[in-house]
Amino acid sequence: MHSAGPCGLMMPHKYTGNLPEIFQSQAGVPDFKYQQIYGDVVRIKGPFGEDRLLISDPKALQYIFHTSGTLPAPSEMTVSNFGTQGYGFLKWPERTEISRILMGRGLLWADAEIHKRQRKVMLPGFGTPECKAFVPIFRRVGAELSAQWSDILASSPDQSAVFNVASWLSRATMDSIGEAAFDYQFGALRNTDNEFMKAYMGLMSDTLGSPPKSAIFMQTVLPIWILQLRSKFSRSRTLVHARHTEQLANAVTRKLVDSKAEALLQGKGNKDILSLLVKANASETASIRLTDEEMMAQMRTILLAGHETSATTLCWVLLELARHPDVQQRLRNEIRETEIAIHARGDADFTAADLENMVFLGAVIKESMRFHPALYQNYRQAAEDNILPLSKPIKTVHGNYVNEVPIPKGIKIILSIAAYNRNTEIFGEDAHTYNPDRWLRQSGEKKGPSLGVYGNLLTFAGGVRTCIGWRFALYEVFALTVEIINNFELLPTPELDRLRREACLVMLPTLEGEQLKGENLPLRVKLASRD
Numbered sequence: 001m002h003s004a005g006p007c008g009l010m011m012p013h014k015y016t017g018n019l020p021e022i023f024q025s026q027a028g029v030p031d032f033k034y035q036q037i038y039g040d041v042v043r044i045k046g047p048f049g050e051d052r053l054l055i056s057d058p059k060a061l062q063y064i065f066h067t068s069g070t071l072p073a074p075s076e077m078t079v080s081n082f083g084t085q086g087y088g089f090l091k092w093p094e095r096t097e098i099s100r101i102l103m104g105r106g107l108l109w110a111d112a113e114i115h116k117r118q119r120k121v122m123l124p125g126f127g128t129p130e131c132k133a134f135v136p137i138f139r140r141v142g143a144e145l146s147a148q149w150s151d152i153l154a155s156s157p158d159q160s161a162v163f164n165v166a167s168w169l170s171r172a173t174m175d176s177i178g179e180a181a182f183d184y185q186f187g188a189l190r191n192t193d194n195e196f197m198k199a200y201m202g203l204m205s206d207t208l209g210s211p212p213k214s215a216i217f218m219q220t221v222l223p224i225w226i227l228q229l230r231s232k233f234s235r236s237r238t239l240v241h242a243r244h245t246e247q248l249a250n251a252v253t254r255k256l257v258d259s260k261a262e263a264l265l266q267g268k269g270n271k272d273i274l275s276l277l278v279k280a281n282a283s284e285t286a287s288i289r290l291t292d293e294e295m296m297a298q299m300r301t302i303l304l305a306g307h308e309t310s311a312t313t314l315c316w317v318l319l320e321l322a323r324h325p326d327v328q329q330r331l332r333n334e335i336r337e338t339e340i341a342i343h344a345r346g347d348a349d350f351t352a353a354d355l356e357n358m359v360f361l362g363a364v365i366k367e368s369m370r371f372h373p374a375l376y377q378n379y380r381q382a383a384e385d386n387i388l389p390l391s392k393p394i395k396t397v398h399g400n401y402v403n404e405v406p407i408p409k410g411i412k413i414i415l416s417i418a419a420y421n422r423n424t425e426i427f428g429e430d431a432h433t434y435n436p437d438r439w440l441r442q443s444g445e446k447k448g449p450s451l452g453v454y455g456n457l458l459t460f461a462g463g464v465r466t467c468i469g470w471r472f473a474l475y476e477v478f479a480l481t482v483e484i485i486n487n488f489e490l491l492p493t494p495e496l497d498r499l500r501r502e503a504c505l506v507m508l509p510t511l512e513g514e515q516l517k518g519e520n521l522p523l524r525v526k527l528a529s530r531d
């Protein structure tokens with residue numbers, strides 16, 4: 001296996017290894033560089049020269065996400081018996097500590113048995129019919145955003161304006177998640193002064209964007225209990241922001257959980273995710289049931305995981321459409337043809353089936369999610385000594401070729417979603433080019449081992465930790481893209497020369513020199529002509 005160092009890559013630092021380059025660069029940049037020079041399995045250095053791996057090999061990723069760990073013997077298998085299949089590689093403790101600070105001890109924090117138990121209770125809220133039923137909510141939120149943009153354009157002299165699209169989408173997805181997940185009106189699109197929204201805006205970039213070397217060092221070498229004390233008492237601006245958001249979120253989620261439990265007692269169950277979760281929890285045996293603290297953590301998890309990721313994904317979709325006017329026009333044509341068919345059959349609006357049946361829309365969304373995965377890396381640690389199978393042989397530093405790599409217990413691995421999504425063996429020699437048409441070619445999908453739930457991308461991760469909200473996210477991204485492209489024309493602005501893929505767990509658009517202002521995607525918006 002090759003190790004990083006020569007060939008123009010940064011030499012590892014004595015104390016922090018390659019981690020500053022990995023965590024301070026723009027999202028995906030070191031991953032692509034290492035992949036191009038060394039291939040899909042690269043040994044990098046952690047603190048004090050510790051070995052770590054950076055992986056984008058499809059077979060190794062499939063093993064880690066899907067088949068590592070063991071199942072109980074068939075004779076020992078019971079309903080509550082904990083099989084470890086898919087849990088052979090657990091999350092890095094310092095990263096789960098970040099999840100705990102931002103979201104509490106919910107699904108993104110949990111691992112192994114606790115994860116399996118929590119996920120079982122949560123799944124009923126995220127099925128296909130449940131997510132399809134949210135489409136009218138997404139469409140309503142889209143219509144509200146459209147109405148506000150149209151008003152602003154109508155009062156501008158040349159009927160066009162530059163919007164920070166990232167801020168608008170963040171507020172739109174907050175309203176969507178509020179209504180669909182909690183039956184709650186955040187009113188984020190209507191009221192920009194909303195205290196809750198202000199706390200969530202910039203939370204990721206503030207707490208995780210461009211960390212200084214000292215923070216990277218502390219996070220990796222300090223024991224978890226010190227990190228926990230720090231998160232509780234530190235006066236640093238970022239941790240004060242995280243604690244303030246936690247207080248606001250806990251106050252809202254506590255009231256919501258209580259009111260849903262009360263509604264259930266009165267037989268008034270609703271269809272929002274929280275109501276479904278409260279119901280599913282009540283029908284579980286006591287040993288599996290989520291505690292009150294866990295229930296509130298799930299709400300904070302859904303709030304952050306479900307709002308920032310969808311908003312970011314939509315940003316990258318719209319950016320590519322602004323950069324590729326031909327693609328934008330083809331998509332608008334498909335949307336308008338579908339709209340004519342909808343009106344002809346006597347319906348007023350797009351249904352979930354209409355959104356799914358738009359082939360070019362599907363190609364645009366898949367390609368945008370491939371090219372710009374909102375979560376660009378996952379972090380795992382081997383629970384046991386293991387052997388990692390590889391798709392193709394790699395050359396070791398001794399010059400031998402090997403088909404598998406022995407993995408000692410405890411080794412930390414970065415699973416590069418960004419680099420897998422650009423793997424040329426899977427997506428073709430032009431994997432670094434944005435091209436929705438690749439999904440219309442027969443060969444566009446399902447090359448390589450089965451990994452991800454959508455287009456075999458890793459954008460929603462895979463296996464037991466596949467994004468629980470992936471169907472929710474898809475319908476939301478479809479619905480809002482259709483609304484915006486049907487009504488508006490998007491154009492690039494000169495500021496895009498300074499656009500960064502800010503690496504803060506989620507890949508946010510920011511502008512060079514203005515990272516501290518948080519997410520920013522300046523696009524020029526005009527009404528789309530209807531000739």
Ligand code: HEM
Nearest residue numbers: 107305306309310313374375459460461465467468469473
């Ligand atoms: C396009 C938008 C989205 C993307 C790209 C995305 C991506 C991901 C990824 C990569 C993971 C795995 C993270 C890890 O294991 O560390 C994940 C997990 C998760 N996502 Fe999403 N997500 C999106 C939208 C949503 C939405 C809308 C919701 C909720 C409504 C949601 C809820 C969650 C939850 C709760 C988990 C933890 C699942 C588990 O560990 O079992 N996500 N997501």
